[in-house]
Amino acid sequence: MTRVTRVSRTGRTGGVLAGVLALAFCATACGIRTTSVPVDAGPAPSRMPCEVPRKDVVTQTTPGLSVRVYLECSSELASVERAARIQDGKDNKNADNRARLAQVLLDELQARPSAAEREAGFTTEVRGPLAVSPGRSADPAGTLRLSRQPEDLPAAALAQIVCTFAESAATDGKVVLGGPGDYPPRAYVCAEETKNRPDSSVPTLGPVTASPSS
Template identity: 65%
Template sequence: MRSRTPAGRSLAVLAGALALAGSVTGCGIRTTTVPVNAGDAPSRVPCEVQEGNLTTQAQPGVTVRVYLVCASELTPVERAASLPAEKGNSDPVRVAQALLDELLEQPSDTEREAGFTTYVRGPLLVSEVRAGDPPGTLRLSRQPEDLPTAALAQIVCTLSEGAATDGSVVLGGPGTYEARGYRCDDDTKRSPESAVPTTGPLPSAS
């Protein structure tokens, strides 16, 4: 028997392919190149933590609001901080440290799934004011201007709500530089990577 020529083999392969296509069509199955629409992909609302799902760093305490970064903006998140119930009458340095500790804490699984993150990194401590500091000054263990802009924005917005009432906070560092007033406004919350605005001249210490 003579072997098939290359042309004969090609015709045989083509005939087999046509026969297979015919059998598929005969079974009621039609080939298509149009993608199948399986519906919209599952979606969730970002930057939102379910009510009552609080992250507790240590023992249950009072509910506080801290600002985390989500979708390139600052968004408040409720946390259960280790503070006595009478936090309003507590030492302001202790309150500020508790708030900073919450910012230093990495987001919980629930917060992370919702898109939250924090740019505040430790160590970061709050110390007592110095002689000559304006009233309400909080001294940090790192110079505020040396912190990442987004981290400073988180700190300013968190402390201005948790340790002050006028939307601003006076911060200083460990060095000899004078303390400066920082303000948390809507622009800061919308764009934490931009420079954090400062306040006007600070009142002198009495």
């Protein structure tokens, strides 16, 4: 009669335990550090402060009046204050005065952020040379013409320009931009989505034309 040898549960458990110990010994001998928890790939990128201390507000040119421009920080738009050289004109409805102010703001956007701004995480996507001039006679009131077609600019750069202009005396809140070509100007909107996702397309109200009474 053939005898059947049964392996007790204790024996099986001992064998498994021995195998585990052997693997642990191999890992240690091979220089592999064992761990009882999932391995983290590393800390998540820390969010930059996106805020410049008041004492570090500087001008990119010479001291002057305080202006606010929008830069990119942590993939969003955030405003910084700059001391820019501006003629303190009273007539903000004058097209030439608005264009001059818009150019000052555009120059600030094109300038390299200061050391304090860079330390806070600020960058700018607006690249020069880029100029602005008053709208043409057939354009709607308040139009500003850029030296490059607005829709040809990177989305984040256009978002910076639109939000900076929208919250300044260069416009009445509605930003109407055209380019050097014969295309009609378009009205752009600085919405919360624009600030939160500047790399997306900037909302626009479409082409606009001058009203018969203008």
